[in-house]
Amino acid sequence: MRKIWKNVYNWGDTEKKIDSTIEHHINHFKHLLGIQGEARDLPLNSNAQEEVKLAKKSRLTRQVLRDLMRFVGSDNVQVDDFSRARHSFGKYYGDILRMRMGKFANVPDAVVMPRTEEDIIKVINYCNLKRIAVVPWGGGTSVTRALEAEKGGIALDLTRNYKDILSLNAEDSTVTVEAGILGPELEQYLNERGYTCGHFPQSFEFATVGGWLAARGAGQASTGYGRIEDMVVGFRAVTPAGLISCGNYPAASVGADIRHFLMGSEGTLGVITRVTLRVRRYNAANASLKSYMFKSFEEAVTAMREMMQSQVMPPHFFRISDPEETEIGLGMKGKDKGITGAALNMLGFRQGGRSLMYAIFEGDPAQVKLGVKTLGRIVRKHRGLSLGSYATRKWLEQRYSSAYMRDPMMDAGIRIDTLETAVHYSNLTQLWQAVREYIKRDGQTLCLTHISHTYETGANLYFIFVSPMLAKDELAQFEKFHRGIVQVFAANGGTLSHHHGIGRLVAHLLDRQHSPATLQAWRAVKKTLDPKGIMNPGALIFKK
Amino acid sequence: MRKIWKNVYNWGDTEKKIDSTIEHHINHFKHLLGIQGEARDLPLNSNAQEEVKLAKKSRLTRQVLRDLMRFVGSDNVQVDDFSRARHSFGKYYGDILRMRMGKFANVPDAVVMPRTEEDIIKVINYCNLKRIAVVPWGGGTSVTRALEAEKGGIALDLTRNYKDILSLNAEDSTVTVEAGILGPELEQYLNERGYTCGHFPQSFEFATVGGWLAARGAGQASTGYGRIEDMVVGFRAVTPAGLISCGNYPAASVGADIRHFLMGSEGTLGVITRVTLRVRRYNAANASLKSYMFKSFEEAVTAMREMMQSQVMPPHFFRISDPEETEIGLGMKGKDKGITGAALNMLGFRQGGRSLMYAIFEGDPAQVKLGVKTLGRIVRKHRGLSLGSYATRKWLEQRYSSAYMRDPMMDAGIRIDTLETAVHYSNLTQLWQAVREYIKRDGQTLCLTHISHTYETGANLYFIFVSPMLAKDELAQFEKFHRGIVQVFAANGGTLSHHHGIGRLVAHLLDRQHSPATLQAWRAVKKTLDPKGIMNPGALIFKK
Known part of the structure; x- marks a missing residue:
């Protein structure tokens, strides 16, 4: 029950059985990679399999914990090792690998689960005053290391208590929700009323609406329904500098549109709270x-x-x-x-x-x-x-099933991860070939590529690379390999990411995408909204 | 030839004759307003009708003018009274009225017409060093007082020399142009090749592509082709803090999107230079x-x-x-x-x-x-x-003709101006009624309203108000009336503007649209990109 591994495995769905299709697919990959029998040298540390024990206790004082409990209710602050451990990683390949090894790092000192926007305001104001770091948490499905508590502090988990549907406006075709709601809950509510949101990222089953915005994602149906930024009508965000209410009009010409700094901010500027999305009739x-x-x-x-x-x-x-x-x-x-x-x-x-x-x-x-x-x-x-x-x-x-394949494949000694970019049509083939060439330098790597998000001027390219895991130094080797792929994207006119975001994985390459003056302006916005640097410290370009 | 009035009248088209349709329309308005005969007490100052004489000479030293000439060529720096006067106002009703009165204020000390992006970089770097104010100039069609040289300095006019079409990429469906190009030149080039840009603001004949972005406008066909921000693939902007290159990908999830601060910045952050727009096949x-x-x-x-x-x-x-x-x-x-x-x-x-x-x-x-x-x-x-x-x-x-009616109407003693907003459907009728009620308080005012830009969640409302001009105090009375309308927009869930922008006209109401923290972040971006405040000083929220 409290075993971290059980909570990680299969996207955290411990009840889900590996069905015969997945088993069949895994055997096919084993066949293609020439892997026979079971996994080679794959550590599954006792800390993963048994009850989690963290080396360090929470560094928050009793007074701080009491204060936090006063803000959100005593049941909604957790400091046990399991809860803290579970909020220290996302779904990046390296995260899963570290969990297999029982290696915990960048663990928050507490998990705080606010019930209302007012709770969130109190917590943020307090943490700002006390210089306690805050990592906003949605579904925890980041594949870019966006969710690490580098400076400890709290994981602000919206998924337990902050997930109400506030209103459906049929005339405007909009729905307003609290940011902690998960995709399936929202979609079921809408479907029952003849609507759809139309946002179906691979992480749909586990990701929150707030996370959709924070990562500036795109769903599988983005060609028809648009990316998350096309669906967003308006939202609110609690920042250390105050509550921001933005948008909530069909269009405007009133200067800067702060939504495009908050969307994609991955928790570094504030906590996205109340979100209004466009919906469409669905049958x-x-x-x-x-x-x-x-x-x-x-x-x-x-x-x-x-x-x-x-x-x-x-x-x-x-x-x-x-x-x-x-x-x-x-x-x-x-x-x-x-x-x-x-x-x-x-x-x-x-x-x-x-x-x-x-x-x-x-x-x-x-x-x-x-x-x-x-x-x-x-x-x-x-x-x-x-x-x-x-x-x-x-x-x-099987649209969401490939995510479930990763852990059983790792059991079988197979590494599987993905990276994605977007590029104009005139560079698309060149980029595709260059990335394949890079990936294929290691002869044992399969490279499955698809286009899944399409635009008038170009498209994304989504690369899935599959190879045998290394017995030694797997994580370091993989990270090197991974960085190389993103460099090939940048060298061929591709973006660092099309819908996965930045986190801590591609932050070192941001100057390949943004001009120096852009990065300066961005840092200035950070400094203004989060002057003490408490919001998700170390993510994106905001290293100390 | 050098008479400012000739240059203002009829959108500056001195050759255009008032056709019988317009004459007919004006007579109809006169009839509706009960105006008989010719204009009442309408001053047409000799400074408007005769050769312009400005009270103050250019304050730039000979050395500065020599330096500017060195950067852009000696033919491309003008300091004569006519050129300076012509670059001191836009197309706001109050501007035209002031020109009738021969009242010049906020006149630039020189007009500088760069030939290349390199020229622009040299001029901006130099002006930044010397703290000389710069107002970027496109077609001069602002209806929000965005173009005034409050601190003197230079008007940087891109329309003479910086208007080449750089490339048409048929595969990506994009065109790349220099920002000073006018709508008709671009559209003709595209039409000849079977394409359209699809952006047709009322100011189409006289506005530049750079201006389209700077004002974050929307054209008459925005329902099909989108607003300017939907068409923009990428662009470059020269700021005092350096050249910014942004976008130029189909979509991305790489943090902040600075395009949404530069679009709508109305010259306050930098000069938009090279622009890539999506185009579509057209027949x-x-x-x-x-x-x-x-x-x-x-x-x-x-x-x-x-x-x-x-x-x-x-x-x-x-x-x-x-x-x-x-x-x-x-x-x-x-x-x-x-x-x-x-x-x-x-x-x-x-x-x-x-x-x-x-x-x-x-x-x-x-x-x-x-x-x-x-x-x-x-x-x-x-x-x-x-x-x-x-x-x-x-x-x-007659899609562009109403702009030509304004001056002959003023000749006839009729005031005509417009304001526009955007609002969700559920508030649309209420806002429409509230604005009409406000406008109709003066019984002699006609109020013609249309919806011309439509979205899934709402639409714009464009109000044209027509009344007899006052013999005395016309400008002050009008400004008071005008401010009141925008206040009614804000009170009824409407934006301050849907596509006209902010300039200096609605800046005092920005806190009705943006949260305090948003305004702080916006000012921080300004401070970063334009630390000395040389770019269009006094416009938007950037008052000294």
């Missing part, structure tokens, strides 16, 4: 699922680009798997060498070139019909073949 | 023009809202005239009391209630067809009547 029966095979990645990308630039409303979900991901996907379904593989080969859709496209259109039925027709025409122009709905239906069923 | 033949009459403003707004929330791609241009604007429009066309008016009355579209909707769909022909069909269905549901394309075609022909 699952209107969705149309399509999949298409192309003879080459380049043709698939060209077709995607033409759809995005067609001025016909594009699909809500729009994806392409590159040849390696397509092939591994077919292999997992046993379709690479069977009748499907043979038929595809015969039709000129050859292994190593063929690329699979997925599309889901939603919303108004006539608009869906037009989209499907338009995309079909573009696909045929680029020698693509309609495969019906099967592949997309399968993908949709 | 004029695909456009479908529609107009509809509704029995009430409320029904028209509901139909517009349902279209925006339908998940079918909405019209690119989407407008509603409120009952008073509808009636005056019909009256100008002589259709209010004739057969059309009678027929409309008979059908229940009665004067005082009836509201006209305009829609233009562009782009893909099948998408256009679907849009027209969907809107037609929604219109019928709300008792609207299709009027064919006539009204919209007429509007399109």
Whole structure:
């Protein structure tokens, strides 16, 4: 019950069984990587498997804890080792690896779970006065080391008590929620009333609305519903310099838009509290699922680009798997060498070139019909073949499952992690090739790439790299490898991140993305909103 | 030739004749306001009509002028009274009125016209060193007093030499230009190649791309093409703290997005130089023009809202005239009391209630067809009547002409000005009524209102108010009246401005829109990028 490992494993879903599909996929990866039998030299420290024992006790005085309890209620302040340990890491590969090793670092001194915005204001004002560090906590799904308590202090966890739905405004098509609400709770509420939010990041099941904003994320349906910043109508944030209320109008020309500093601030400027999001009418029966095979990645990308630039409303979900991901996907379904593989080969859709496209259109039925027709025409122009709905239906069923594969794969001695970027179409192929080349320098690494977020001027590229774990020095080797990939992004016109954020993982490269004067301005905003540097110290560019 | 009045009149188009339509419209306004004969007591000072003579000579030393000439070329620095006077005001009603009176204030000491970004960097660095104020100049169409040289210094006019089109990237669907280019030059270049930018503010003929960004504007087709911030892919800005390059990726999650501080900064942070905009394929033949009459403003707004929330791609241009604007429009066309008016009355579209909707769909022909069909269905549901394309075609022909009416109207003793806001649908009618009530307190004021920029959650409201000019104290009375309107916006959930910006006109109300901590953060960015306060001093919140 209090074993940290149980809480980490499977995204923290200790009840979830590894289903036969995942098991099958893992065996396929083992086969591809030439791994036989069980894991090699994989430490699973007793501190992970047994009850957590932290080396250091909470450094907060009794008086401070009493004060915090006074603000949020005595049940809502935790100082036990398990709670503190559980709030010291996210879902980065290195985090999971450290948990396997039972290595805890940057642990908060207490976990505080406010009930209201007023609670949050009291806690922030108090921590500012006492110079106690605060790391705002949503679902804890950061894959960029955004959640570490470098200076101790408190983890401000909004998920227990601060998750009410405040109002649904049908006329304005907006919903207002408390930031600690999880995706599924919000979506269920909306679905029951005929609406959707349309934001489905991979972490959907565990991430909070506040976290969506704080990380400036994008969901799987971003092509149709937009990124989180396109959905946000307005929100409030509690900063050490005071409460900020921003937005809550359809559009404006009133100078600086502070929302674009708070979104993506990953807890370094304040705590996002009350959020108003645009919603849309939703009827699952209107969705149309399509999949298409192309003879080459380049043709698939060209077709995607033409759809995005067609001025016909594009699909809500729009994806392409590159040849390696397509092939591994077919292999997992046993379709690479069977009748499907043979038929595809015969039709000129050859292994190593063929690329699979997925599309889901939603919303108004006539608009869906037009989209499907338009995309079909573009696909045929680029020698693509309609495969019906099967592949997309399968993908949709397993849309959140790949996150569950990581831990069992590590059990089997396989490292799996991801990095993602965004780039204009004219640089896309070049960047894709350069990253693959870098990754493939280690001959034993599989590199599965997809495009999953598409725009008129370009798209993201999402790289999944899979290799055998090293018996020694795994974390250090991996970090070096990881940094190299982001450097290749930057060298080829790609962003450091498309939707994962910065955290502490790519912060050292921020000058590749932002001009020196931009970084200065950003630091000035930090200094103004958080003059004592209590908010998530050490994250982003705000190192001491 | 050097008469300032000639340069101001008719948007500065001294060749343009007042056509019979405008004359007809003006007579109609005179009739409605009960004004007979010619203007009353309208001073047209000799300083306006004759060669300009400024009271004060340029305060820049010969050495400074020589240095500036060295940076930008000797032909590109002007210190004559006419050039300086011409760069001391924009297109706000009060500006035009002051020009009529020959009252010059806040005049720059020189006009500097850089040729390259390198020139701009040299000038800004030099002015920063010497603490010389700089007001960046585009087309000079600000209606918010954004362009005044409060501290003298230089007007940095980009329109003469800094207006090249640098590249059109068909693959990415982007165009990169120098910021001083005017709308028509860019649009003609794009149209010849089968593209459009899609940004058509009322000031289109005279405004620059840099100005579009600096004022964070929205064009008449913003419902389809987006606001300027939706079109901007990336840009560069020269600030006293250094060159900022920002954006130039399809999307990113890399922390703060400084573009949303520079856009809308109205020259207070730096000079926007090189701009990359998204463009779209364009074929004029695909456009479908529609107009509809509704029995009430409320029904028209509901139909517009349902279209925006339908998940079918909405019209690119989407407008509603409120009952008073509808009636005056019909009256100008002589259709209010004739057969059309009678027929409309008979059908229940009665004067005082009836509201006209305009829609233009562009782009893909099948998408256009679907849009027209969907809107037609929604219109019928709300008792609207299709009027064919006539009204919209007429509007399109005269889309920029209302700006040309202002000066001849002032000749006739009529004051005409506009203010605009944006508000969510659930507050829209209330705000509309409150503003009308305020404006109508002066019984002699006509108030024509339209919605011209529409969103899923709300829309703008654009108020045109027309009244007889006062013989005495016109400017002071008008300013008081004007401030009152913006206060009613703020009190009813509206923004201070939807696309006109802030300048010096609504700056005193910024705390109604932004939280104190936001204003502090904004000032910190100013202090960082422009530590000596040389950039457009006194504009926005940056008063000394």
